[in-house]
Amino acid sequence: MNTTTSSEIQKLVSAEEWQLRVDLAACYRLVALHGWSDLVFTHISARVPGPEHHFLINPYGLMFDEITASSLIKVDQDCNKLITSPYPVNPAGFVIHSAVHAARPDIQCVLHTHTRAGIAVSAQKNGVLPISQQSTFVLASLAYHDYEGVAFRDEEKPRLQADMGEANFLMLRNHGLLTVGKTIADAFLSMYTFENACQIQIAAQAGGGELTHVDPRIVEGVGHALKVQTGGLGGAFVWPALIRKLDRVDPSYKQ
Secondary structure (H helix, E strand, C coil), X not given: CCXXXXXXXXXXXXXXXXXXXXXXXXXXXXXXXCCCCCCCCCCEEEECCCCCCEEEECCCCCCHHHCCCCCCEXXXXXXXXXXXXXXXXXXXXXXXXXXXXXXXXXXXXXXXXXXXXHHHHHCCCCCCCCCXXXXXXXXXXXXXXXXXXXXXXXXXXXXXXXHHCCCCEEEECCCEEEEEECCHHHHHHXXXXXXXXXXXXXXXXXXXXXXXXXXXXXXXXXXXXXXXXXXXXXXXXXXXXXXXXXXXXXXXXHC
C-alpha cells in the first residue's frame, strides 16, 4: 500500500508528529467503525506541531479502514506533498480544511463527514433543532455555511471562514457536518455529538408527533455541563477507551 514503510516514516518525523499520525489514523478508523465514512470522499486533517504550516491528511483513494499512520500525507499550506506518497490529495478536501486551519490557529484537527443524517438536517431550513440533550451541546457553538457546489475553488475560502467564525460545529448546507478541536480527540467527540443530534432529529421528525424544544437557558449553560460530564478533559476523557476498542478490532492503524 505504501512506498515508504512505517519505520522509514518514523525516521523522517519527530516523535510528536508520529504520535499525531497514530492518533489521526485511529480517528479515520473510528469514523469508519461508526459508519460515518463516504467511501473515500471525506477528510480529517491535523496540524503538525511546529512553526511551519504543515498538515496531515488522508491519501485520496484509500478507504478509511485502510489508513495507517505512515500512509497519511504531509502537505504544506499550498497542498504540496512534503513526503513522497503514491496517492494524491483531494483538492476539494484541501480547500475546506486549509481554509479552516488558516482562520483557526487555536485548533489542531478538522473533521468533515457526509453522513445521511447530517446531510438530511443540513438540507432543513431550520437546521439543528433544540430537541435533545445532544443538540444543546451543538447549538452552543454552531455556525452554518451555504452550499456553493463542490468546494474546489479558493474564492470560497473567505466566505467559509467568515461563516464559521469561532464556532466548533459547522453545518455545511446541503453538504454535511464539520467539527474542529484543539485535539483530534476533541474533534471526534464533537462529531459524535453532532452526528447523534442529527440522527435523533431525523428519528423524532419521522415519528410524526409535535416536538418539544429545550429551554434556551439550558443551551446557554451547556459549556459548564460538558466540563462536568467529562471531568474538564473534553475528548481526552473518552479517547483512551476508544483506542482500546480500536486495538481490539484492528491495531494495524499504528503501522
